[in-house]
Amino acid sequence: MSEERHHGYAGPRGSGDGPDHRLRKELPEERPATAPEPQAPEQDAPPTVTGRQRLVQSLWPPRASRAQLIVALLLFGLGFGLAVQVASHSAGDTALRGARQEDLVRILDELDDRTARLEEEQQALEDQRSELENSSDQAEEARRQTLAKERQLGVLAGTVPAEGPGIEVTVEDPRKAVGPDKLLDAVQELRAAGAEAIELNGVRVVASTYLTARPDTGAGVSVDGKKISAPYRFKVIGKPQDLEPALNIPGGVVQTLEKEQATVVVERRTKIVVDALRAAKRPDYARSSAR
């Protein structure tokens, strides 16, 4: 190994004897007796002092020579710079401090790209959200309308209870002369006068209701197959001012019934509750032809 490979330090090797050899002069010359392994393979030209001994000697005892002080000064600078650099580099908020300009530009570009991408994504998500809100609004509106329609139709079909102003008609029939035809006339008259829900002796009268004479006794009527007998009570929801005159017109229902010795009482009520229900029946043959 040549001495020229002492990188970073091209010290003169035994050339001249000026101040170059100050350090060596200050070393306590020669402690050869302490050299434990005289056969050390890499001994330098003065074979009596090994590198390890030089290291120990320079470390202890401390000597405040000019060389030591200068080197201490330089090493102080080195340690200072090292600590400052480490501290400034490891500080969390200044991770970009040491970055070069082109790196910073690149980082900035990447951040811009990322921002643009995220904004696009946000826009898409917002569109999606408003779309979903619209569609759910529409679905909710449709559902509400369907429910309202179902209630209206339920009143007509007799599947839901109904209440409102109306009249109550009671027909006493002591001579058992009132047949299904008379009652049907009464129902028709009520319907013509705008009755919206009719209940006859606990039976809801709807579109498919039929009235027949009772074959067993000859008196009384069966409504939708259910046998009823006098007194017949109609509970009718509708406009009372229309319903009552419709029954009382000359030659109308009331006069016809009274001709049969029946007594008819018509009372206006502000609240009639029609709570007799009819099960919704699925038609076997008829199908909706709409759509």
Add this chain to the structure above:
Amino acid sequence: MIAVLGLVVGVVVGLLVRPEVPVAVEPYLPIAVVAALDAVFGGLRAMLDGIFDDKVFVVSFLSNVVVAALIVFLGDELGVGAQLSTGVVVVLGIRIFSNAAAIRRHVFRA
């Protein structure tokens, strides 16, 4: 011994004071530190070889730092600052390793 004390005191002062690094010096400080480390290892090896000279050490220390900073500065001006500083660090690292190997042979005889 005093030199080692100087290094320790420098580290402690640097950690305690935590000075703000001037922006102009910022890119050069890490390279300068590495270059100074290289000079220190070279000096240590020379001391173990028995050829240490403080004047040479001072000159090599300062010139190492200045040249390293100069190379980085030049690289920044030329637009290849990142690559040049990488090269400088690699070269200095190789030298530090070879010096450390020599020191190891002296100290451990292996």
